[in-house]
Structure formats: C-alpha cells, structure tokens
Amino acid sequence: MVKHRYAKGANAERELSRILKGYGFGVIRSARSGGSISIPDIVGIKNGIVLAFECKTWERKPSLRKDEFDEFLDWCKRTSSHGYLAWRKRAKWLFLNIKELENKDILKDGVDLEKLLNEFNLL
Numbered sequence: 001m002v003k004h005r006y007a008k009g010a011n012a013e014r015e016l017s018r019i020l021k022g023y024g025f026g027v028i029r030s031a032r033s034g035g036s037i038s039i040p041d042i043v044g045i046k047n048g049i050v051l052a053f054e055c056k057t058w059e060r061k062p063s064l065r066k067d068e069f070d071e072f073l074d075w076c077k078r079t080s081s082h083g084y085l086a087w088r089k090r091a092k093w094l095f096l097n098i099k100e101l102e103n104k105d106i107l108k109d110g111v112d113l114e115k116l117l118n119e120f121n122l123l
Helices: 002-022 064-079 115-121
Strands: 024-030 041-048 049-056 082-089 093-099
Touching: 002 024, 002 041, 002 082, 041 115, 049 064, 064 082, 093 115
Parallel strands: 049 082
Antiparallel strands: 024 041, 041 049, 082 093
16 A cells, blocks of 8 residues: 555656656656655756645645644745645646645645746746
8 A cells, every 4th residue: 555655646746747847847856755855755946946846646635744844844945945735636736835835725725837837937
C-alpha cells in the first residue's frame, strides 16, 4: 500500500514537472520528499519567479500538519518563493497559496494552473 501511494504521488509530481517544463519553467523535483517538507516536492523557476509546490494526490481534501505547514511557509520565506499546495484529484490539478491554506478551502477556492501562472504573467 505504501509503495502504491508513493508511486501515485511520484507519478503526479513527474506529471506536474512536465507541465511546468512545457510552460518554459526550470524545474527541480525532490525525490522521496514525502513526509518531510525540508524541501518542497517541486520548485519551478521562470523569469526570476520561484514557485514551490507541495503535491498531494489524496482522494479526500488534502491538508498539511501544523509542523509541515510551518516548515513549508518558513522555507518559502527564506527562499523568497511563492508556496502552493498542489492537489491532483483524478485528472485535474488545483492550487492554493500556502498563505491562504488556513482560511480558504482548496476545493472551493483553488485555482487551475493557467490561472495561477496568469497571476504572475507567466503564460
């Protein structure tokens, strides 16, 4: 079961990495990052803008433990990056800014990748 979950998450991370590369991003994927947010799952860089993603492929709405949230937020502050929770539910990706995670719902307030990239004029 754990291997299946890891493979599912790793495949989703690779998919998002390919999508970002298709938009012209330089992409770094942190293999075996699950369970620890010492570095986000994916970091994408384009035109000097750094986007960091913590990816989830859960069937139910994803969340981060308090310590994971705090560590991810701190990492984003130290690196001047924009952090996002990235949720792949079935074939659709939704993104929510990490700073909005405590007050907003990714299911209702999450945006697709094109809308996210458009916010930074990266399309």
